[in-house]
Amino acid sequence: MKYHLKATLLKQEKIARDIYSLTIQADLIAQIAQPGQFVHLRVSQNLDPLLRRPLSICNLDKKSGELTFWYQTIGRGTKLLSQLLPGDTLDIIGPLGRGFQTDFSGKKIALVAGGIGIAPLIFLAKKLALRNNVKIFWGAKNKHYLPTLPLNIPLETITEDGSSGKKGLVTSLLTESFDYLFTCGPQPMLKAVAHLAFQKGIPLQVSLESVMACGVGACSGCLIKGPKKQFKVCADGPVFWAEEVYGGEKNDS
Secondary structure, eight states, rough: OOOEEEEEEEEEEETTTTEEEEEOHHHHHHHOOOOOOOOEEEOOOOOOOSSOOOEEEEEETTTEEEEEEEEOOOSHHHHHHHHHOOOOEEEEEESSOOOOOOOOOOEEEEEEEEGGGGHHHHHHHHTTTTEEEEEEEEESSSGGGGGOOOOOOOOEEEEEESSEEESSSSGGOSSOSSSSSEEOOOHHHHHHHHHHHHHHHHOOEEEEOOSSSSSSSSSSTTTTEOOOSEEEEEHHBBEEHHHHOOTTTTTTT
């Protein structure tokens, strides 16, 4: 089920370099949204720009009906979004997409994030940590792109310049053994995590990022090619098992 509604912007603040936290009132969506799902929203209160933007749900409160998103300003659309103020109205559709599978208990789980890819993993971490042993590994360009996480969950950071945590790539932190892996971030990082997961035989769920025109699978604008079939990221995902999109060790590129 999805809703098309007008949501009131409650709070917006800059939390790191080019990264914003946006909270809206959207009771109906907050009651049913699952980790890994997203909303499709207009970034301004008119039709310019025309295309909506997908934002992964970072956190929610069912009792208050609030939804929180983290996003990075990378173009005109997100810059316009960052200029909206409390009290403004947002046209949104959601929750959309296939989220993470979370029916695990008593497992050792690693969440691997690259940059703003941490956003959907925050919501996921809160749910998984209720019944599992969860640890977050988060990589970024430098410390200025690492806002403080609203979580009391073990966290290890790494940056390209060594300004926070170790210096290097986030995959270098995955030295422990885990029952499950979850990841979201830049495509090269996702492939590297998938390669590692295939080598170690660890089930991996991947949240893909993509430009989405319609958000509901109608236009095929976010089509990707897996080893066996094509997928629409907005409708078939954005969450996939790694073998669906990367094909396993023998087919991994």
